[in-house]
Amino acid sequence: MAAKTILQRERLVPFIQILDPEGMANPTDIVELGLKPHDFKAMYRWMVLARTFDERALALQRQGRLGTYAPLLGQEAAQVGSAYALKPEDWVFPSYREHAVLAMRGQSWLQLFTFWGGNEEGNRIPEGIRNFMVCVPIATQILHATGAAWAAKLKGERSCVIVYFGDGATSEGDFHEGLNFAGVFKAPVVFFCQNNQYAISVPRTRQTASETIAQKAIAYGFEGVQVDGNDVFAVYKATKEALAKARDGGGPTLIEAVTYRLTHHTTADDWTRYRPSEEVEMWKQKDPIKRLKLYLEKQGLWSEHDEAKLLEEAKAEIAQAVAQYEALPKRDVEDIFKYMYAEMPWNLKEQLQELKEYLAEHGGDLPKE
């Protein structure tokens, strides 16, 4: 037996849930959120819009009108709840599934379709929006987020950074290094893990032997919080508190939003190969959108008429973006060369010229086979 215990915590990781799957909530918890009915409706609207976009994107991919796409189905509350807590001056570092977050921060649905349609222009974040681009490799953006937050602190700014990643990312070295640096330098960053239970086919239990992901924060010297990721209010509360702490110089927080990817990892994946449909059905009962709708209805804030109107508006908004996306002009091959350096070096100029000459020899485009 050990002579003494050198580390003891009463409660390692708090768990937050405000809204249960039946849409019930303790009124005091709701009051403490500091949100008004119009906020609840705005959150609901974003979640419905995100799902409408998601459904449309999936359908377009199946019809060959969009490239490989990573759906967010089931993760709407985790994304909308966290993004709702952000201020415009905060920075967002996404992974590749945060369509709702990007849209809430001012990127258009057209831009998202453009990106997933295989056009890098979709990654051109408009000036003034403090979003960073979609990050395809896993966990690497965690270090950028820590660095950006650290810079904000060194410059004496009050902006914070939030970075999104999944449960699989916590197995990467960059996750460790990013959290470790953030802890050491007390960087104002919120590490937001959407634990959707699977990294493609590999379950969360294969990523870590830790009971929770949130508890990993303890080792880096800061707080970890686990929230019901399908409860938009709990996610909002945890994120808002973490941001407030970061803004006041309290350093980073790791939030683990426990959620579930209700469909494929991407359109190139088939979830039926690695998980039973009963499991998926069980999680469908915890649907984040249904939950908020039940709450709104119970509060007398939402009617069948409101619902029908919203669905119609959402469909129209997304349909308009699809129409714009499909009308985008053909791209210029110069776009391959343009942004490698501030100033194009001689070798790129020559190679661009070579490509243009080749195309010119074939009437301005690639030769027909």
Place this chain on the structure above:
Amino acid sequence: MPQLNLVQAINDALRTEMRRDPTVLVMGEDVGVNGGVFRATENLYKEFGPDRSIDTPLSEAGIVGTAIGMALNGLKPVAEIQFDGFMAPAFDQIVSHAARIRWRSRGRFHVPIVIRAPYGGGIRGPELHSESPEAHYAHTPGLKVVIPSNPYDAKGLLIAAIRDPDPVIFFEPKRLYRAFRAEVPEEDYIVPIGKARIAREGSEVTLIAWGAMTPVALGAAEKMAAQNVSVEVIDLRTIVPLDIETVIESAKKTGRVVIVHEAPRTCGFGSELAALVNDRAFEHLKAPIVRVTGPDTVIPQARLEDYYLPDIGRCLKGIEKALNY
């Protein structure tokens, strides 16, 4: 004018830029209080404090990854990787992010960082302390690769690298750190990135070198001069972007080209130079292009290191091969 060695010139460049631009900072392992294991950041901690002369956790990916994030949020980090051989853990951050962020964001974001690392052999170092990985980075679009060979260039090139809007890999030939002193102006000046230097003019053979191979090449040229053979030595100074005009002009003039580098031969930067000379000066060549390089092996430790590194004798053999074709 002060006489500085190469590592003092690096230190001088860092201080000059940190005084001029408050967004410039240095970060890395042991760079703060200790002033760097080679003393490249000596006294910067004293002058600029812990927020601009930053001792980081021991984590190369962490250093480069957070430097990228800092640069995205308006700072200009100069990240030190303690030894060339320890750049591999940061490779992903360098090639997947630093090099691509301007492209990925269509110009909305860029990464004006400098990654400095002591480079190359000749100091009897342990394993992975003597590497010459320039070709890895030269093969990655989006990066610039700079390798000075003397104190004057080291200061001017490093200042240029810090002011450059794109990420720069800055390799410092560690065996030249204290090899000799030279005049280095006190004021700030730049040596432009992408401009080679004719280190010695000649007419019969072109010898192309960079970093610690430059003095070796000059030594060989001196020996050939004693035999009345005129060798032109080009010190590239920058691998990417390459000063193609200077290389091709010299190749056309002499008709014989010998390339010397420490790195392994296969897919070394010498291969690219040979291909470029072949493309652009073929009809002027009087002999096949010769490469004098390290073999395609690991660079050995102290006991065998000299057998690995190109020396004056091997350069002479290469020159003779080109002359006697």
